[in-house]
Amino acid sequence: MTPTVFLSAYTIDIIVGDPRWFPHPVAIIGRWTRFVEGKIRARTTRASEKKGGKNRTFLIWLDTNLKFFLTASGERITYNLLTTGCP
Numbered sequence: 001m002t003p004t005v006f007l008s009a010y011t012i013d014i015i016v017g018d019p020r021w022f023p024h025p026v027a028i029i030g031r032w033t034r035f036v037e038g039k040i041r042a043r044t045t046r047a048s049e050k051k052g053g054k055n056r057t058f059l060i061w062l063d064t065n066l067k068f069f070l071t072a073s074g075e076r077i078t079y080n081l082l083t084t085g086c087p
Helices: 003-016 025-042 046-083
Strands: none
Touching (some): 003 046, 025 046
């Protein structure tokens, strides 16, 4: 990442910031975890504990892919703004 791209992205982030109408991805993941954990703990057995491990694995996968997607799309939008003026 060049200094120009970094400074441009930083400036856009300061100006635009996080939209108030869209919840932060960490809050979405937290709500999902709380919901699924409540369902799993409602009937705690050895089998449901294994489901909890699957849920944890899924959430780690989801978190990783969301970060990658958001970073890649953010970089693409910034690059397009700098080179063509269109997102």
